[in-house]
Amino acid sequence: MIEPELLRQLIAFRRERDWEQFHNPKDVAISLSIEASELLEWFQWKSAEEVQQRLASDKREDLEDEIADVAVYLFYLCHDLNIDLNQVIKHKMQKNAAKYPRDKVKGRNDKYDEYS
Template sequence: MIDEALKQKLIAFRRERDWEQFHTPKDVAISLSIEAAELLEWFQWRRDEEVTEMLTGKKREALEDEIADVAVYLTYLCHDLDVDLAAAVERKMHKNAAKYPKDRVKGRSDKYNEYS
């Protein structure tokens, strides 16, 4: 999670450029999705060995940039909608624990409505 000081730097960066006018929740969500797709593209068509090689090579920074872009837009969206990301994740973990009891799903990849 992004700490408060970095979050404030991101908000100030956007404000100094007068970009808030373009950052409606809809548009930030769209941008978040686009950046997530760019992150996926980094892995597309690559074998595990190629990904491992890229992670230890010069291309690693490109992956980190894509991850950072996702984090930035998610931070903007949470800020703009007044969502406490840590609290939302905590709540979701409780829901996931109920959906996926460890004694029933350990070692399985089924969706919650597919296991018996």
């Protein structure tokens, strides 16, 4: 999912600043949530049309920065917990396929326990 060299650069960036001491899994997870909230603010109170206008403006870079912040903390968390993100996504997709059978849910947005 992330290029190995880019992950090495992220880890080196953190190590060079001696930030690993602050990056325990709890605090990294908290930071991930905070950054995800900042990402949501980019969309808050905006219509679909306003979002499209912002995407075409210089505000797009702000969105890209927030997405990058979320990704960086996710990659730190996976690295620190020795979690292979590709593998856990594949495993979760298998669970989702069983939980949401295509023939029962196609075109529907019901919660999984609301369809029969």
